[in-house]
Amino acid sequence: MDIIEIKSVTKVYKPLDFWKNDRVVGIDNLSLKIKKGEVFGLLGLNGAGKTTLMKILLGLLKPTSGSVNILGSNIEDEKIRAKIGYLSELPYFPKYLKAKEILAYFAEILGLPENTKKERINSVLKTVRLTEKAETRIKGFSKGMQGRLGLAQAILNDPEILFLDEPMSGLDPLGYKETRDIILDLNRRGRTIFFNSHILSEVEKICNRVGILHKGKLIDVQPAAKVIKKYKNLENYFVRMVAPGGVK
Amino acid sequence: MRNILAVTDYIFKQSFRNRILNVLILFAVFTIGFSLVISELAQEAEIKIVMDFGLFAIGLFAFLTLVLSVTVQMFEETELKTLMLIMVKPIKRHEYIIGKYMGIIATVFMNVLIMLCILMVIISLRGGDPWDIKLLAAAGYSFASVALLSSVALLLSVVTTSVPGCIIFLVFIYALGHLTIHLKNLTADSNNAVLKFCVDVVYYLVPNLELFNLKDKIFSTEALFAPGYLGFVAGYTLLYVAVILTVTSVIFKNKEFY
Ligand SMILES: Nc1ncnc2c1ncn2[C@@H]1O[C@H](COP(=O)(O)OP(=O)(O)O)[C@@H](O)[C@H]1O
Ligand SMILES: [Mg+2]
Numbered sequence: 001m002d003i004i005e006i007k008s009v010t011k012v013y014k015p016l017d018f019w020k021n022d023r024v025v026g027i028d029n030l031s032l033k034i035k036k037g038e039v040f041g042l043l044g045l046n047g048a049g050k051t052t053l054m055k056i057l058l059g060l061l062k063p064t065s066g067s068v069n070i071l072g073s074n075i076e077d078e079k080i081r082a083k084i085g086y087l088s089e090l091p092y093f094p095k096y097l098k099a100k101e102i103l104a105y106f107a108e109i110l111g112l113p114e115n116t117k118k119e120r121i122n123s124v125l126k127t128v129r130l131t132e133k134a135e136t137r138i139k140g141f142s143k144g145m146q147g148r149l150g151l152a153q154a155i156l157n158d159p160e161i162l163f164l165d166e167p168m169s170g171l172d173p174l175g176y177k178e179t180r181d182i183i184l185d186l187n188r189r190g191r192t193i194f195f196n197s198h199i200l201s202e203v204e205k206i207c208n209r210v211g212i213l214h215k216g217k218l219i220d221v222q223p224a225a226k227v228i229k230k231y232k233n234l235e236n237y238f239v240r241m242v243a244p245g246g247v248k
Numbered sequence: 249m250r251n252i253l254a255v256t257d258y259i260f261k262q263s264f265r266n267r268i269l270n271v272l273i274l275f276a277v278f279t280i281g282f283s284l285v286i287s288e289l290a291q292e293a294e295i296k297i298v299m300d301f302g303l304f305a306i307g308l309f310a311f312l313t314l315v316l317s318v319t320v321q322m323f324e325e326t327e328l329k330t331l332m333l334i335m336v337k338p339i340k341r342h343e344y345i346i347g348k349y350m351g352i353i354a355t356v357f358m359n360v361l362i363m364l365c366i367l368m369v370i371i372s373l374r375g376g377d378p379w380d381i382k383l384l385a386a387a388g389y390s391f392a393s394v395a396l397l398s399s400v401a402l403l404l405s406v407v408t409t410s411v412p413g414c415i416i417f418l419v420f421i422y423a424l425g426h427l428t429i430h431l432k433n434l435t436a437d438s439n440n441a442v443l444k445f446c447v448d449v450v451y452y453l454v455p456n457l458e459l460f461n462l463k464d465k466i467f468s469t470e471a472l473f474a475p476g477y478l479g480f481v482a483g484y485t486l487l488y489v490a491v492i493l494t495v496t497s498v499i500f501k502n503k504e505f506y
Contacts (some may be wrong), residue, residue, distance in 0.1 A: 058336045060505040078338035086336045092328040096265035108254035109337045153333060 009066035026052035044213035085159035091150035164195035259351025342497035393460035425457035
């Protein structure tokens, strides 16, 4: 079953400068299907369009043309949104709030049952190694700790599909491993993960399938095992694909 | 409903955690205290001045509360991008707008209430009647006018992308809101149809804030406190807020998050 279905999506950004016609094509006629239970890693250089694509999938941006199907329906449906988790690129949180208060606010909006809410919050705090910081204001959080809190809010509802935009950036090596363990654990329980990253060594360890996004176009999609077999590691594959004048 | 209240609670908490609002209360105390010091007049006149000045301060600081509260929120939404994390959760966009509106007016209400209490204490210390219905009504009107402006502030925060832009517009509308009625009166006898039309457009679009200004009339006209007038102003406020929040929700529904 295709849990995410992207059909000929194009996103053209409005000109940044009203007087110039500098329209940027963020995503160029992209189609892709993700199956339930997959861990899909999207690779691409800075500015390739990874964030743009993710925001379109999440309904934060509207595609200029094309359409997206999530869990057999539309992301505008709240029932669908209740089943997904999202970690944005470099999340920041209001500095006067405590970690626990932020999670309580999100849990409330997610509609988690009142009787298990507290337990669930404590459990995700433990998962991301923030139990001791539960009552600390964000003011006292490092960048990496905010990233971990971002991950905590993304898995609060034990989502069917988890969307992660550069989940590893800003984390320490232990943070890499934790993120990986969280992803693998969710995946073991049948969850689907769609993420992008440029930490190729990590992507290699967790993905079933990888795609390469280059200048808004999806230039290649391969099973991870096949890529490793052919190119030895992701880096070789990636460099080959996106190098100027690179061969296909 | 649960979603709306969650947002309300969050916004309310946010306003009070950002210490700016506490400074504001101190400021109000200072201002009202000041009015106390300068009134070395006969008791009757002194109470009048204290009440006048106090109500003026309440109106002004209630508006400032709104301005600061909107600034803090817009900053958080645009700079921190936490809003994106909320918008992908199962909350409807209009629920967010309504929750936010209620959070803002709860903050303003809290501040007006505290300022009013302080003013009442001062008045009673000076031998006046703190439970004077006119005083309470005037403070209530002040709150209502800022509650109305809050809906306009939300609309502005959704259509503008820069915090200073939003605030400047809001202050502009605040000033214009106090002027439109005078503009209308001034042009009432004019023969210039175009001018009249323009003034009419502004008059009906911009909230008429002078409706809420009881301060100047507090010792004169009884009619302003008549149930009919109060009802009219309440109706005007509710209708205006409902229309503005609907427009805001529609725009917000189509908003993209870059
Ligand atoms: N709000 C915007 N307006 C115009 N262009 C944008 C906007 N956001 C991103 N872009 C452009 O779209 C392209 C893709 O950006 P993005 O999706 O952020 O890339 P990535 O996440 O892969 O680094 C870039 O060329 C970027 O400059
Ligand atoms: Mg990005």
